[in-house]
Amino acid sequence: MKKREVQASVKDERLVKKRRDQMIKGAVTLFIQKGFHRTTTREIAKAAGFSIGTLYEYIRTKEDVLYLVCDSIYDQVSERLQKDLDTNRGTIESLRMGIADYFRVVDEMQDEVLVMYQEVKSLSKDALPYVLKKEIEMVEMFEQIITGCVENKELDLPEAQIKMIAHNIFVQGQMWAFRRWSLKKLYSIEDYINLQTELLFQGIKSPVYNESNV
Amino acid sequence: MKKREVQASVKDERLVKKRRDQMIKGAVTLFIQKGFHRTTTREIAKAAGFSIGTLYEYIRTKEDVLYLVCDSIYDQVSERLQKDLDTNRGTIESLRMGIADYFRVVDEMQDEVLVMYQEVKSLSKDALPYVLKKEIEMVEMFEQIITGCVENKELDLPEAQIKMIAHNIFVQGQMWAFRRWSLKKLYSIEDYINLQTELLFQGIKSPVYNESNV
Amino acid sequence: MKKREVQASVKDERLVKKRRDQMIKGAVTLFIQKGFHRTTTREIAKAAGFSIGTLYEYIRTKEDVLYLVCDSIYDQVSERLQKDLDTNRGTIESLRMGIADYFRVVDEMQDEVLVMYQEVKSLSKDALPYVLKKEIEMVEMFEQIITGCVENKELDLPEAQIKMIAHNIFVQGQMWAFRRWSLKKLYSIEDYINLQTELLFQGIKSPVYNESNV
Amino acid sequence: MKKREVQASVKDERLVKKRRDQMIKGAVTLFIQKGFHRTTTREIAKAAGFSIGTLYEYIRTKEDVLYLVCDSIYDQVSERLQKDLDTNRGTIESLRMGIADYFRVVDEMQDEVLVMYQEVKSLSKDALPYVLKKEIEMVEMFEQIITGCVENKELDLPEAQIKMIAHNIFVQGQMWAFRRWSLKKLYSIEDYINLQTELLFQGIKSPVYNESNV
DNA sequence: GATGAATGAGTCTTCATTCAT
DNA sequence: CATGAATGAAGACTCATTCAT
The missing domain is CATH 1.10.10.60 (Homeodomain-like)
Structure with missing residues (x-):
């Protein structure tokens, strides 16, 4: 498009x-x-x-300004992501790095992400698809990394889970921007990266299950 | 308040x-x-x-209408949650049920959740805190359930993770509303509940790590 | 009427x-x-x-209230005047007393006089004449007293002057109400009565003319 | 100011x-x-x-228009007065001329004076002082002329009378505008000037007192 | 290319007045 | 007679957009 x-x-x-x-x-x-x-x-x-x-x-029209703003923000975010994601393809490490990088980009561009996030809906039916497309592309970038890991047998995940995880990562990045009034009281950006990555890879640890593993 | x-x-x-x-x-x-x-x-x-x-x-003022709308939506959602969450306290099952119920409420009130979600920022500095308070209370409800599980030794999680998970659940619920244009193509609400719950409890299964466990 | x-x-x-x-x-x-x-x-x-x-x-209509208010105020003022003016007709003393009484009434009803004075113009073309009539009657009361003095040979004034003086007295009364922000700094109501009466009866004393009279 | x-x-x-x-x-x-x-x-x-x-x-705001109108009217009136009053300072003639000029200005600007006169009270507490200041200045102009006469020994008046007379002149000018519905039936503007001036300078002539002067 | 004065449709809000209970 | 909820015409003010200079 x-x-x-x-x-x-x-x-x-x-x-x-x-x-x-x-x-x-x-x-x-x-x-x-x-x-x-x-x-x-x-x-x-x-x-x-x-x-x-x-x-x-x-x-x-005034709306053109909004479109330009949204477009520009997405461009900046995805440009930075693209750069990072071109290396180490197919390894779990590249996924960890991708997530960390994305979260850090969001942190640096907090205001911009917030704006874009809150105002896209004000775009006319005409301009919306162009911006949504950008979002889809970003989710797809995560999808590709994860798929790379699966193809490399570093991970074993069905298609449905891959997509779900990609969405989750994307939203958790935005979440750092739009819930910062709450999250910043609890975590630094690095804490946030670590915690989310850990939860993603290990899920909730149940002592019961762990015991049964021994 | x-x-x-x-x-x-x-x-x-x-x-x-x-x-x-x-x-x-x-x-x-x-x-x-x-x-x-x-x-x-x-x-x-x-x-x-x-x-x-x-x-x-x-x-x-016109803004009063927005406040009334936001207030009413939060009330409805949290009222329904409250009802569900009063039973089976402290078991993993209650957490599963809580998540499933919350996601289903969001599904039923998609439009309302979306509206509230997109327009809160239009509230004046005066009214905003009252609405934000509601949001915090809802996150706290999940926190309490998880804490209950931890106290019952059904789960073993540090404080920081508990809070992170509560936020994640809350946002993943909203996500079903504000990313429905994308998610509905992939999953039914029940698929969504199952997938998110699974990911939450098990994390990403890595065959490599599994092997090393043997 | x-x-x-x-x-x-x-x-x-x-x-x-x-x-x-x-x-x-x-x-x-x-x-x-x-x-x-x-x-x-x-x-x-x-x-x-x-x-x-x-x-x-x-x-x-709302305007009826204004009419009622104006009407009532005029009634009160002129009723009080009427009472005073019925005695000692035709003497300079009665004129002095009339002026003093009128000024004192205005002083006591300052607020009312001010209101009426500032809002009459808001009356519709329909109601205005009725209120103006009241005003004319009040001016006429002073005219009558003065005329009485002239008929009694206590004063010697042509018709035109009689009317002019009556108007002046009436306006100087109102003036105490609508310029009070300025006049009250300079005079008490009794000072005001004395000064205005003095000026009315003697005019400006010119030493030059006085000398030439000798 | x-x-x-x-x-x-x-x-x-x-x-x-x-x-x-x-x-x-x-x-x-x-x-x-x-x-x-x-x-x-x-x-x-x-x-x-x-x-x-x-x-x-x-x-x-709409009120700005009213302020602008009032301000402009006062400016015009006092500008014209200022011009006249700069000549013949300290003589009775200059006072006579000042009064006549002022009354004529009011006559020419009847409508404007009337408006200003009736609507000032609609000015906000914010703007009112600025307009009132103008009024005070105009009264002071008359005060100065009269004081000039007193200093020149053309008149012999105490301070309190000087101020009272200045106020009276000022109000009698306005009176020509706001009571014109009544006064115009009786006098032309020149009649009005002559009558008011005469009354001012001579007061009410009492034949009794005159006789005693002989 | 740049400027900013002019435009007027559109918006929120008020308030005199009515009328069913 | 008293009440007060309902009405909607009307008014102050804003702001995206245009266009002559």
Whole structure:
């Protein structure tokens, strides 16, 4: 699926990219503070450093800004993930690393992830699929790593479990952002990584079962 | 923490309850369709079956409607949970049942959970704590069940893990609502319950480790 | 000119009078605080001690309340004046006394006078003449006293001056109410009475002219 | 005391002045017809010749319009007075001229004076002092002229009388506007000036006292 | 390309008035 | 007679979008 085109009146591609980057940066800050709906286009223009007129030279509607923001955040997150995941394919270690890396990316981009997470639903039916596609791709990245482990016989998991685990990992990453008001009181990001990884690999340890193993 | 009072001009408590129930019911439907911000007070009044003037006899601001909606949904969900969780305390079975029940409640109230989930952030700083409190209470309910199992020696888990698991269960329940566009293609609600429970209790089975256990 | 009839649904005349008196009393207080337009009918009803439904049993529109209030205030003021002015007709002393009494009435009813004074203009074209009539009558009372003095040869004034003086006295009375924020810093009510009376009777003393008179 | 700043979104000062002048002009007409409260912002915008949106580019609230109107009227009146009063300082003639000029200004700006006079009380506690200050200044202008005469030995008056006379003059000017429904039937503006001046300078002539002077 | 003044549809909220109980 | 819930017209104000300069 190709990117959704956001129309600009200005022709100079380089300029379009530059202006949009300014715009995204300003908008993220504002969306974090007050949400998409409570942020005005004027505020976005001001935060971006240009006039309302100029803003509309690079987008068609306010919603375009939201799309651009979401798109940009996903791009950044998945770009960083991609890099990490290209190494050590098929080993349990690569899965551990993948999870840790993903959680750390989320930690670093907390605000952005939160925004994207809370405002996607404000995208029109038109733009939504493009953003959802990105999310699916990220889940698939985890799926591939896990599948690699299974193919390498490092893990033994049925298809249904693979997908479930991929979803869980993805959501647990987001969870670090959107439940931070609660989680940060309990864990550091490294604690969080360790605990979630441990639970993932070992499940809940029942002393009864353990005893019977002896 | 006491409930936040939403002021009504009308004195008759019974009527206030009745009208607010109408209002909540209509509002949920609308919020699902278009979100809080894109829904107008007139639409809410109409959906509730009365005039805009009457709407404002029972609330002070539009945000009150959102608060009422969130409050009502949490109440319904946690009321159902409470009922289930009072039996079989301290056994692994009660934990299994608790999870299954919670996931089924979420399934039945998908729309409501989704709404609440996506719109809480639109609550003012004033009302937010009251709603967040509800969420914390629900996580604590799971914590208590798990703690019960630990006290009964049915499980052996450190404090940090108990809390982590409680959060995970809570989020995995919500996840069924907010990722349904993706999950429903893969699993029925019962599949989902079984898979998540299995993963929770056993973790990822690694053939390598199993062999080494022999 | 007869009083303007304000229609009431209730038949019992005595009750109508009683309820309207309650209403007027409450309304004056409110009008003083916030003005006619910023006062709601609900507030008036509450201040009067009965329900909004009952309020409308005794008036037809909100404006009726204003009319009733203005009418009542004028009645009180002119009733008190009338009493005083019936004695000592035709003497300068009666004029002095009339002025002093009028100013004192205004002082005692400052709030009421102020309200009436500021809100008459909010009366509809329909009710205005009835209230203005009252004002004219009051000016005429002063006219009569002065005319009495002229007829008694206590004063020697042409018609035009008589009317002018009557107006001046009337306005100087009101002035004590509507410029009190300024005048009270300078004078007590008795100072005010003395000064205004003195100026009225003697005008500005010019030493130059006095000398030339010698 | 500095002027209260009324915030505008538009930066161009010249334009702000121009638009506000249009706005004031339109608003005065409307306020005269129906009063401040019964005039809608849409009507003001229309009367000013632009859209409601544009109106709000130049003010923040409806009350700002009222403040602007009051401020402008006082400015016009006192500007005209100031000009006149700079000449012939300290002579009785300058006082006569000042009164005549002031009354004539009021006559020319009857509507404006009336509006300001009736609506000031609708200003918020915030804006009121700024307008009241203007009124005080105008009274002080008369005070200064009179004081000048006293210093020049053209008049012999105690402090308390000077202030009282200044207030009287000021109120008699306004009176020409707010009692015009009554006064115009009796006098032309020139009659009014002559009569009031005469009364001011000579007081009521009592034939008895005159005889005793001989 | 950039600017920002102008636009007006749309939104929340108030409040005088009615009428069934 | 008294009550107060219901009504909806009306009003202040916002803000995405356009377009002339």
